[in-house]
Amino acid sequence: MTSPFPDAAGPVAGADGHAGEDLLASYAAGTPQPVVVWSVEAHLTGCARCRSALSAHVDAERLARNRSVLLVRAALGDGGRGRRLLCRCGVPDHVLRLLAATPSLRRSWLLSVIGVLALVAGEAAAVRPGWIPARGPVGLAPYPGPEVLAPFLLVAPLLVLAGVAAAFLPMFDPACRLAVAAPFSGFTLLLVRAVSALAAALVPVAAAAFLLPGPGWLPVALLLPSLALCAFALAAATLVDPRAAAVMAGILWAVPVLLLAAAHVPLLIVQPNAQFACAAVLCACAVVLLARHDRFELGWMR
């Protein structure tokens, strides 16, 4: 009888048209050429005798190991469309997996941010048609008056700051002790989380600023203050308790915004002089961060 197994003539293929013991053993070990493997598999599909004979050659330990790996791969999945897209853009898969532990990137957090922004932006927008009476002197068109922007100017950078703070404060990372005891750079982990949290928060903030009845440059003008606040919080965290650092950054923004709002000039906080001040703070904080980044490698437990 002609052997159905190419390149497996002689003692390897069984004389009776079935797979021989040697062939089954090599198939179980995964050593034959692909064309032989396909032939064996085609034969096994319709031959109960060979399937039964194959089970004697299977390495049960290897099989169990492969099963575990398959279970793990199925459990890990590919992370959905968002992760696939970012992977295609060149972001390493393991970096994206690290971000899964960042609370400010979770849907519930982002929805909360959008909710708060909708509230303050909605209030400002409602002034224009007169649904809510404007306070203080009303300016010229196209927006009713800068005062209506004060709540938004106060809240928007603070929301960005909160997102970044949640990305690096140990109180938001239940497994922070493992991160500290691991060789992966704490500073890199911090930067990856902080930058992604910053980006995730800036998108709804910019969108809300764009929709507000305010000056057209407002979405861009919020960028530098937000960056400066986050950089201040991170830099201060190398010197004081990280929670205190985040609170200090919040106060640093809230006090001048409230004072300027009380003086009916809230937009001064995002106009050129303030932008220069924010740029200076950002540069100074970047220097402090670079100089003291070792503190993030030590952990927070001291």
Added chain:
Amino acid sequence: MDEMTPNVRTAAVRADGLSRRYGATRALDEVDLTLERGITGLLGPNGAGKTTLLSILATVNEPDAGRVSVFGLDPREAAERVEIRRRLGYLPQELGYHRHFTVAGFVDYVAILKEITDRRRRAEEVARVLAAIGLEARARTRIRALSGGMRQRLGIAQALLGHPELLILDEPTAGLDPEQRLRFRELLSGLPGDPVVVLSTHQADDIAAICPQVIVLLQGRVRFAGTPSELAATAAGRVWAADQRDDRAHLSWRGGDNRWRHIGDYPPTGAEPVTPTVEDGYLLLSHAAGAR
């Protein structure tokens, strides 16, 4: 040459004069110890300083005074600290979990922190540790749906990632049922590569079962370092069994056979001496430290 010198040179982990305070509380008070390859049990009551000591050895915490050397590396140096962490597996006493993670997702996350970035290798490694601890069938289960014992096993699994040379386990058997504890002992005893394993526990029988070396930490100080049989021997001639309670004994408790077991300096009336256990030795040390 000093007889101790060769031992000092070969010690895998060494601590000299470690001290650590939390406010007015002295958690560690000039602790000296050496750890060799193999399993060392760290025994002590709550507040003895076990967790502080282990967190310092794991480079998570820093001592106020004293030095640590792990495989000849100094954790105060940034590069050497990272090298220690590459060779470390650590189970903290209160390991927090991202509750929305799946079992596999959490171990995968820790594997990335341990610099296992290749996707295929990571999946194999995650599968290996989950299989070792019997959680592979739960790979897709969310952590919030796990029982306390399963979470503890998950903590042990992540510590085994990357075949660590130094495995620090802070109360690993807490929350495990008797069968899981037996499986855990078997797992530790069969670890390949002869790593340095140090585990803290309240369970003297865990120590007696798997630890060739035992250290007793009381009130922030090392009160005993030796073998379990040497610890048991410290109570030789001071443990008795009797039908009645005896108030002169340092410690007395009723056993499963309904007889009273006494540890003390004098035999109670009608008592008979019994062979001391590791627990007897530990309780006697603990009592002596408390009396000081």
